[in-house]
Amino acid sequence: MKNVALFGAGRIGRIHASNLAALPGVKLKYVSDPMEGPARELAQQLGAEVASVEAIFADKSVDAVAICSSTTTHSDLILRAAAAGKNIFCEKPVDLSVQRAKACADAVKAAGVACMIGFQRRFDPTFNEASRRLAAGEIGKPEMLVITSRDPGAPPVDYIKASGGVFRDMLIHDFDVFRWILCADGDEAAWISATGSVLTEPALEGLDFDSAAVTIRTRRGRICQIGASRRAAYGYDQRFEVLGSEGLLQCANQTPTNVVQWNGSGIHTDKPEHFFLQRYAAAYKLEITHFFDCLQSGQPFRTTVADGVAAQMLADAATESARTGQPVAF
Template identity: 60%
Template sequence: MTDHERGAQIDVAVFGAGRIGRIHAANLARQRGVRLKYVVDVDRAAASALAAQHGAQAVDADAALADGAVGATVICSSTDTHADLIERSAAQGKHVFCEKPVDLAIDRARGCAQAVERAGVVCMIGFQRRFDPTFAAVKARLDAGEIGTPEMLVVTSRDPGAPPVEYIRRSGGIFKDMLIHDFDIFRWILDDEADTVHATGSCLTDPAILDAGDIDCTAVTIRTKRGRLCQINTTRRAAYGYDQRFEVLGSGGMLQAGNVRPTEVTAYSARAVSTDVPEPFFLERYRAAYANEIAHFFEAITGGTPVRTTIADGVKALELAEAASLSWREGRTVRVGCGA
């Protein structure tokens, strides 16, 4: 990541002062030529605290969006506010960085994509995994032809523990809430679109999740238009931490992206040789990725270059989540609409 010289300064408004909002705010603050001007949160205390930390102001959404000096918004508020904030930002000619998902409703998400296109603003979706050094290295080496033509992708994506059931109830279901990242990884790594999707799953960790109409572990299979295969396995609870791996088999070899460990200590006892468990959760695991994606966003704005994770990618991932959800509910293979 290099910071090139930039003439003008970009003022930014961050929506959402929760965990991920705080991460983005801190990373923003490190970009040269970028100033965090506003923090917006329905929890005014949280907004004020985060604003104070970075010399910004806590204001309401209307004020932030009305300020013509604000060149970009960073949307990390609750999912039900994303579409509205994207559309309002775009209408004001502000560039947008938005956390996934665009919206739980595919039509609304498509509407946002159109609004962004009409406004001609940059809109980047926070698929931070593409900016993880390990994942990005796999992609780069794959693109360089190191293992020939990709044929098969196996994604292991496991959370360390389920969120509260109240969260799950409003989450849009495991496919839209959790696997949406994996669907984006699939499209990015195989550089192909789904032809058919099959999903199954179970509720094995907590019956309350089933009562909420959801499941906590899934097994998804995608066959692409070019006949490539992808399997994704997920769970809401891996006792050993946050497990984020994938491997891509090509005609000439395989590339694996492994977990990241806090330290490189190996311990030998009478019973076992052991190393650290993976980083505990996404904030630690994707620390570098979050920094990289924000840098990428502002470089794209200032340099006029395209962003790597567009709102179209956000819509595509959502389509796959919908297809998987349908497959699971109806117990059948689902053919995905049009490709590109």
Template identity: 75%
Template sequence: MKRVALFGAGRIGRIHATNLAALPGVQLALISDPMVDAARQLAAPLGAQVAPSLDAVFADASIDAVVIASPTTTHSDLIGRAAAARKAIFCEKPVDLSVERAQACARAVAGAGVACMIGFQRRFDPTFNEARQRLDRGDIGEPEMLVITSRDPGAPPVDYIRQSGGIFRDMLIHDFDVFRWILTGDGNDEAAWLSATGSCLTDPAIGEAGDIDSTAVTIRTRSGRLCQINTSRRAAYGYDQRFEVLGSKGLLACGNHRPSEVTQATAAGTRVDNPEHFFLQRYREAYRLEVVHFFEQLQNGRPFRTTVQDGVAAQVLADAAAESLRTGQPVTLQ
């Protein structure tokens, strides 16, 4: 039985808590959050206890693993403390808003010899993962171009945007990871060149907070493969999550998920459901599967699908995109 402590009783914390409580061989033992009432309300129906303090969690020898679902600004500190306490670590993206601090986390994890997985849940989405498996089988030959569409139905509160690190580090961090996972495969063909531009088109308050809400990013890998990413904070029709991979022998296209797959056709026209409303619905199964993977790999000692090094690599791309937007010039990557 693996005993687990969860940091964070907010939206993502609640998702992970529910999934953890349902896993056989896993006990959600402690929940820690500065908002004690939120922690208590989450813990009670799941049979968990509220942690008296952070120190108590890390000092508890019965805790085998920690799940970090607290605000981004706390991630690197909690990873460092968990590594020092020799706890296995699952941490929501990103590792940190700073590449340097993310790299320091990677060194701390390696130095302590602990297992650490970063929560890029899109790699566990059944649709996207099926595409990855078909690529691995060579179904469309060598992948040459990737086009990612990633659009939210609406922006988060402006107060959140102010402390988010910007759209590239907050929202596109997932898309940068998908680029690496799908197009560069085993990591031997990383990004070599990146160009990013963006605008504030959906809400002037986002611009006043120092951010943008609409972006276009182009990436070229060392071997010349190309990726285009388009994102928006506003899609009136739902949560728009798609990508397509063009290969030497064909195409793989991953479409949106819908509440139902019913197509209604009448004399007045044809109707289908809009995409799922938001990420909580779209990636419901992916969130479950990633924690299943975490504990399965812990049990068998095999590597995780998403590592702290993947977190660092995505952060490097986010920083490059922010620099390209700032200067109006492409960025060459090492």
């Protein structure tokens, strides 16, 4: 039985908590959150105890920690967990600073603990199947990747101010998808160009972008295009398509139902799942299962702290490119 402590009893923390609590051989022992109310409620619901950060790291019986607290606490908790010899599951991002993210990677390595970063898209059944079939050679060698990444609506301006900007907060997932899909054989980003606009959230003017486009060229000449928006009127739009030498693999959105209505104004189907909690519900379960399966088997994680650092570097470069209007070469 693996004892686990959870940091962060917010939205994503609750998802991971209930998923891991349902796994055989895993026990959610502690919940920790600066806000006592949510921590107590979640702990009670899942038969865990509320504990302080210190108490958790001091408890030798804790095998692993799940870091689902706010972004600014990630790197500190990773460093302390590594020092305490705990295995780590950490929500993206490692840290908004590439330097601190790298320090985390170093610490994890030095401590010899396992550290997985929660890039849940890699566990989405549709995305994952596309990746598997690409790796199996179904469309030959990959050439171009087009990622569509649109949210149903922007978060509050205060959140955005602290988020590191759209490339670090939102496109970080897409940078990881780029690396997963186009760079699986050792290829790497060589050139990145990004641009952004304020089209949907006037309050962001001068602060950030709500609409963004990124192009990445790899060393082998493969090309990735990412188009992103903080607000799509029809909801959460998460697609990608990869063109290969022998065909195309395309990932369509997931819908709540398969009902089709035909009437005088046309033929109508469901919008995509509302937002990430719905779209990635299966992915969150598969992701945390993967974490504990790997701890058990000793197999490497599919998404490591190095992946977190690499995605962060792309986000930094995109941020700079969009600011200056000039591409960045690696």
